[in-house]
Amino acid sequence: MAENNAVKQMIGKVFLDIADAIKTGKFGNRVKVGLTTLGSEHGVENLVKGAELAAKNAENFDIVLIGPKVNTNLEIVEVNTEEEMHKKMEELLDSGYIQSCVTMHYNFPIGVSTVGKVITPGMGREMFLATTTGTASAHRVEAMVKNALYGIITAKAMGIENPTVGILNLDGARQVERALKELNANGYKINFSESIRSDGGAVMRGNDLLAGSVDVMVTDTLTGNIMMKVFSSYTTGGSYEALGYGYGPGIGEGYDRIILILSRASGVPVVANAIQYAAKLAQGKLTEVAKAEFAKAKAAKFDEILKSLTKDAKKAPAETETVTAPAQEVVTGSISGIDIMDLEDAVKTLWKAGIYAESGMGCTGPIVLVHEEKVHKATEILSQAGFVAKEGDIC
8 A cells, every 4th residue: 555655656746747847848957956954043944944935936946855854845855963964965966866955064175165146235136256155275366266267157057148257346356357357368258347436447346246237246255255144134133144045056176066055044035045046056057067167267278377376476676675766756647457465566666667656546446656658668567577467457
């Protein structure tokens, strides 16, 4: 009798799957998304409710809970500790039983960081924050350049063929911009966005964060993590994350699991959205997209560009060398695109070349001021020394 009931249930599920495929018009792309249910500050029930909410709006995906037994119609793979839970999650992913999974407090290897997805309060636009947890590299600028690629990969897997990219105006942003423009010039095409501010540019300000001026906002992980928390819980006081899609999938070269991260403070709506995010990434074949994008980036000398960032490529005067400023003159010409950490070295490099220069701060960041007739010569010198892009960045 029990065997007959099991067979009937299996047949019933097959017919339900066929009916669902006919209804949605999608055949052969159904996936299973896992959700681990231990570790939330709001309890197991919070996560289960999020999963049940996602199931109501499920489009061609099923949900598998990984955690203790609870009262739900969703499938459960029963475990009782966080350690056992993550081990089982990895086992289910590696076996192919589930294609992606949403979890909390999971440690990625160095080189892997997560791309979050938020809803910006200014215009209600969806935006990818690259990145929000994990560590792409111990070197800040190298990590941000990698984060840009990770964000592009995620956006493409989500169906955005040519995502717009902007770089948040942080320390190192100009170096990141130069590196990405070099990658673009080498053949890996990047669709740089323009700031909504009147002076434009690919370096984004806080206004752009609120408005969602780009599809992919490149940042360092710690800043991205803070912004993720602000965007998701600014309406609740911080203890309950109510908006957005969570901290997103771990991306890295050679990483072949689709694991998305939630905060322990993530509430029911974010849990539901994160599950839908995970399903679409699996259906969009994230790991295959990543492999293809890494191959294209490497063909455009991605590795060489990264190496140039982690060595002292600038030819600034030695710290022990005394450089005297040339005779002072009126400085009305400006050169931007210089990282704030390099500003004084850039000025001294021009002094050594016989050009009087001063440091300053423009509306988009640090600038070097020189006589307007010497802007092009000064830019050429700074370019050769590695302070600005090869084509210069003159304003």
